[in-house]
Ligand SMILES: Nc1ncnc2c1ncn2[C@@H]1O[C@H](COP(=O)(O)OP(=O)(O)OP(=O)(O)O)[C@@H](O)[C@H]1O
């Protein structure tokens with residue numbers, strides 16, 4: 001009973017926001033009056049939303065791909081080998097998740113943009129790549145752990161080199177882990193605020209940042225409509241995670 | 253497990269990225285706070301804490317984080333216990349509904365509370381309709397709304413941490429305790445609670461440090477006189493262009509999270525010993 | 526010259542020395558088993574031969590060449606793993622074909638050889654299945670086929686049957702032995718199941734604590750163990766300290782026990798000229814006589830202690846002047862606790878260790 005109430009607390013706000021997205025009123029009200037899709041349509045009228053959506057998508061995809069390229073070998077090394085300083089390096093690779101985002105974002109602004117005059121877009125991409133890395137390493141490592149090492153040894157004993165074994169035997173068997181890692185990383189990048197907020201510049205901003213500045217000035221249901229779009233996206237991605245990694249992964 | 257020097261080659265690209273773009277920027281931020289005209293100094297910290305406004309912000313941040321953690325524990329603990337005793341399928345359903353908010357944009361989640369708590373928001377309209385109040389309450393842009401937003405943000409995290417540990421508590425253990433004459437209450441206090449402590453610790457660390465460092469929620473749900481550390485960093489950096497103070501706040505934030513994590517872990521290992 | 530020889534091999538994980546100056550020679554076409562308790566280093570020895578583990582000291586010579594530093598994928602050894610290690614994303618056919626593909630063998634040749642070997646292991650009709658759809662025994666056959674199809678110079682098997690049920694184990698070990706002899710493949714077989722080991726091997730290496738205690742035919746290992754460990758491992762439960770008194774012409778001799786009693790021993794196993802030895806004997810080889818029965822030599826007086834019924838016989842703990850002994854007696858007559866008896870130790874059943 002208590003649990004149900006707590007869950008109502010978790011769910012109701014999201015339902016309310018969904019309801020509010022389809023009202024006809026000029027300002028946010030609940031229950032909404034009437035039903036219309038005009039706020040949904042209005043998202044596309046606000047040019048900044050469309051543009052930042054594209055940037056967010058780009059950064060999330062590029063950042064995730066970069067982090068995968070760097071993170072998969074690292075995860076492989078960390079979970080398959082024994083070496084000096086292993087524990088320390090394991091901690092180091094997971095450390096971005098411990099650093100407060102706001103501190104990291106500010107430091108990047110300071111260091112990359114101001115000190116070394118890096119372009120804003122590049123800095124934004126780098127920042128996202130770094131914060132994504134722990135998710136990649138963690139998910140890939142856990143799928144490697146579920147993949148018996150003796151299978152790799154079998155391939156090697158049959159004459160395949162280590163590199164070939166990785167591509168022909170290991171990779172095909174951890175694809176669901178890679179997909180899950182990709183999605184988890186993608187979501188975290190796409191939703192990120194505290195790092196992105198420092199790494200915006202002329203014409204460069206991300207969707208969550210744009211949404212935040214929008215609600216400071218306007219209080220119409222456009223944001224609610226946009227929220228619904230994002231929630232639908234989350235549901236789709238969650239569905240994929242469930243199919244690949246299993247949502248119980250989060251209870252660890 | 254094989255020993256091999258080539259493993260460092262696998263780690264190298266990632267290491268370079270993390271050193272150049274994580275360690276170096278953070279170090280530069282922290283380092284500048286100790287830099288004075290002649291050598292290293294704590295002058296900037298002394299100046300920071302001399303300012304009563306800054307002290308207020310720091311204390312408020314800790315206070316709100318503590319409150320959030322407490323509420324999350326109170327709401328999360330019984331809920332997680334309930335979930336952990338459900339069948340696999342039902343548990344899966346509850347987990348889905350906890351993970352969903354977790355993966356939803358924090359902007360969306362904070363915004364939903366703006367809709368609820370706003371002047372023309374739902375809560376006020378309901379209260380007005382019921383004639384419980386004469387005019388809309390000011391529910392938004394204060395500490396109250398920040399705490400609600402933070403609890404809303406982090407409760408799923410607490411639930412997931414607790415469920416993860418609690419679902420491994422064997423049903424037999426509970427039955428064994430009951431067969432030995434323990435009442436439900438005693439079982440809860442003597443068996444379930446002690447066994448759940450690891451999850452409680454992980455959850456509390458996550459929620460507390462998360463609350464200290466959260467930016468989006470206090471920015472959206474807080475007002476001008478409810479500044480917290482995260483928004484203070486932003487103000488100093490982006491509105492006042494006071495990089496030094498921003499760096500000081502950033503360093504304090506890191507130190508505080510590290511210290512709190514350390515403290516809670518120490519406390520738990522003492523509890524276990 | 527032996528096909529394979531390990532010369533003074535040592536292996537350590539960190540500070541933990543797992544193999545100590547290990548020596549092993551295996552002849553061509555032989556099946557040699559490594560037998561020993563858990564943790565004694567069987568797998569490590571096998572993995573060293575396979576190339577997965579590096580030796581700290583010593584050399585591994587194969588077919589006259591130094592293989593110590595040759596990487597795994599250039600060795601051409603077939604490896605069969607305990608948990609099968611089939612490639613989960615490939616069909617049975619592709620699993621078996623994997624090694625051949627690495628060797629750039631033409632497609633139709635691959636097809637021919639894979640189908641041939643699948644026929645041999647009785648899985649011709651399963652070529653298109655995925656490993657998931659196979660039973661444990663079938664998986665193990667695929668693993669075997671996969672290791673055999675590359676025509677390996679050496680076949681290495683690490684407890685290949687331990688995940689199967691008892692009946693299937695017996696069936697599979699016969700098949701493995703048949704195929705091994707048919708193909709005349711040299712094989713090293715790790716197991717901790719004595720019966721399995723004895724039934725399948727040409728020779729058995731009993732390992733303990735990182736060294737090979739005895740390398741011999743199964744019959745020799747079973748009947749004439751040379752060390753206390755091996756004796757104990759194959760079921761000699763009684764050890765009596767002996768001191769040599771007089772050698773006999775043609776082997777054997779007279780020994781004195783701690784209590785002055787004399788034993789005659791007529792077994793040969795190379796230990797009979799040492800002064801201080803132990804006489805090992807199985808519980809079922811000791812005869813129980815009424816008190817005072819039997820001859821002067823090879824007997825000991827004892828008092829019956831705890832007894833347990835084991836179906837075929839009773840087993841007694843008998844207190845004697847040289848210590849507690851385990852003795853099996855007929856199921857027809859039960860000696861009571863405290864009864865005084867005389868134990869008789871047949872001279873040809875005592876093994877010196
Ligand atoms: N990767 C490793 N790192 C450290 N120690 C190891 C490793 N692998 C094995 N050992 C140790 O080496 C010793 C020998 O192990 P090995 O696997 O060869 O035993 P085994 O005879 O095959 O035993 P079992 O019958 O249980 O399979 C054991 O004490 C084990 O703990």
Ligand SMILES: [Mg+2]
Pocket residue numbers: 567568569
């Ligand atoms: Mg083993």
